[in-house]
Amino acid sequence: MCSGETLRIVYNEKLISRKNKDLRGDKMRIKWLGHAAFILEGSKNIVIDPFLTGNPLSPLKPEEVDADIIAVTHGHGDHLGDAVEIALKNDAPIICIHELSRFLSRKGVEAVGMNIGGTAKLKDVAVTMVQALHSADVEENDEIVSTGDAAGVIVEMDGVRVYHTGDTDVFTDMRLIAELYSPDVMLVPIGDWYTMGIKGAVKALEFVRPRFAIPMHYNTFPVIKTNPEEFRKAVKEANIETEVVILKPGEFFEI
Ligand SMILES: [Zn+2]
Numbered sequence: 001m002c003s004g005e006t007l008r009i010v011y012n013e014k015l016i017s018r019k020n021k022d023l024r025g026d027k028m029r030i031k032w033l034g035h036a037a038f039i040l041e042g043s044k045n046i047v048i049d050p051f052l053t054g055n056p057l058s059p060l061k062p063e064e065v066d067a068d069i070i071a072v073t074h075g076h077g078d079h080l081g082d083a084v085e086i087a088l089k090n091d092a093p094i095i096c097i098h099e100l101s102r103f104l105s106r107k108g109v110e111a112v113g114m115n116i117g118g119t120a121k122l123k124d125v126a127v128t129m130v131q132a133l134h135s136a137d138v139e140e141n142d143e144i145v146s147t148g149d150a151a152g153v154i155v156e157m158d159g160v161r162v163y164h165t166g167d168t169d170v171f172t173d174m175r176l177i178a179e180l181y182s183p184d185v186m187l188v189p190i191g192d193w194y195t196m197g198i199k200g201a202v203k204a205l206e207f208v209r210p211r212f213a214i215p216m217h218y219n220t221f222p223v224i225k226t227n228p229e230e231f232r233k234a235v236k237e238a239n240i241e242t243e244v245v246i247l248k249p250g251e252f253f254e255i
Contacts, residue, residue: 027254028160030185034058034249035220036079036167038187041252042158044068044123047092048187049164051081057220059250062086068123071155072096073166075103075138075147078220084109095120095127099148103138116151126156130177132168134195154181160255163210165189167217170200174207185255186210186242189217190231191224198226202234205242213242214253 029041033050034057040046047067052058055078062082067090070083074097087094087109094104094111101113114120119128134150152166154177163183177183186208189195195217196204205213213235218226232244245253 026158028158028162029252029254030162030187030214031252032214032216032247032249033060036073036164036187036189036217037081038164038216039065039067040155040157040162042160044125044157046071046125046127046155046157047083047086048153048155049073049079049081049166050083050086051078053082055081055220057249063089066090067092069125069127070094071127071153071164072100073132073153073164074134074136074150075100075145076136076167077139079167080138093122095122095129095153097129097136097148097151099146100136100138103145103147116149124157128154128156128181130154130163130181131171131173132166133171134167134169152177154183156181160184162187163208165204167195169196170204170207172207174204178208178210183208183210185212185214185253187214187216190215190228191218191220191226193223198231198234201231202238202240205235205240206238209240210242212245212253212255214245214247 031039036049038048045068047070062085084107098113101111104111130152132150132152136150138145138147154163161183162185164187188201190201215228228246
């Protein structure tokens with residue numbers, strides 16, 4: 001556990017009977033680091049889109065992050081973030097789309113390049129890459145470097161499937177993703193402007209119908225200022241059974 005981080009366990013009422021069980025081992029902790037950055041803590045630590053430096057909401061510095069695997073949904077700076085530094089410090093591979101992996105390999109990290117529809121199995125964890133509707137290039141030294149398409153990822157670890165959509169608008173093939181992978185938890189952008197806003201995110205839950213949804217990609221910058229309680233209310237009004245779990249940066253949800 002890193003010093004200085006704020007931890008609050010957010011329990012779902014349906015899971016409350018599990019409260020007294022060992023907190024580690026048979027459950028996964030989904031910890032939000034602000035923006036689209038998460039750590040899935042289970043039998044392994046899976047770090048997704050670790051934008052920490054320059055992220056005003058991040059409770060952690062990159063040197064405080066322990067990672068077994070890093071997954072990056074696309075090359076934009078607010079997703080690639082500190083992935084290289086964390087990968088080098090932890091000797092951890094970065095899973096990402098093929099073209100981005102070629103770019104990252106030149107930085108001296110172990111980059112595992114794959115593509116939409118594929119599943120990479122490493123360290124008892126399965127990472128499936130799925131479609132996202134977004135752009136994806138890296139900006140380096142004021143130059144745009146082409147690094148393939150944007151993606152979402154579904155991480156399956158310890159029997160739990162977490163769907164991190166990446167940056168995306170809603171699309172009807174989310175239904176297909178739901179049919180193929182039945183995610184338990186969906187990490188869904190609600191901030192608008194660069195991604196879908198609340199209206200699109202509610203429709204995305206209607207398509208995927210996960211048990212739980214954690215909103216992300218909001219309030220990091222003024223242009224994506226959004227009240228997550230309005231998202232929760234809109235999900236309820238749409239009669240979607242998914243439970244919306246609102247985290248503060250540094251908090252985790254346990255499943
Ligand atoms: Zn982006």
